[in-house]
Amino acid sequence: ILNVEQSPQSLHVQEGDSTNFTCSFPSSNFYALHWYRWETAKSPEALFVMTLNGDEKKKGRISATLNTKEGYSYLYIKGSQPEDSATYLCALSNSGNTPLVFGKGTRLSVIA
């Protein structure tokens, strides 16, 4: 079973601050990495799917980078807003025939 580590486990930031958190994974046999945003009492929503080393994706104030050689992905949020408060999940697959394995998530709280 793949080991997908996310850090930090939780994070509190002030409104307007920029922040980032990490997803680490075994660099061998990488296939695809997904980021999801999960608000309490709602279903997780896909943010990005990344497959190539050096990939950078952006959606509004949120962006992500991928380094498959060293086994990590960063998620950045620029100018955090209270509505960004959620758990951010990273998920990984090491082949085209295996299901995604999720990390435990980073819980972000943005304080107004």
Next chain:
Amino acid sequence: NAGVTQTPKFQVLKTGQSMTLQCAQDMNHEYMSWYRQDPGMGLRLIHYSVGAGITDQGEVPNGYNVSRSTTEDFPLRLLSAAPSQTSVYFCASSYTGQPSSGNTIYFGEGSWLTVV
């Protein structure tokens, strides 16, 4: 747009009872799966299906049964509920094959299950 629909949203069971969590999707997705979410844990895969008539075990399959008789439906059965099965359950689907091919997963809204 219905997307992925799970029922019931909340359920309390007594130990030893059986029940079925229903999941339906209207997006003609081939891939469907069930996850459970527990405090301090990530989403853990219970069972998955890559198409009608095909199911396979995930990371934590014990105590659960699934079937996939149609593309749209993927019910999860608890055979004899135990307190360890108290959890939040999510059904998910994606367009084709394994979601790792690049297709994103669409999740249902979750089912909160308590076994007493």
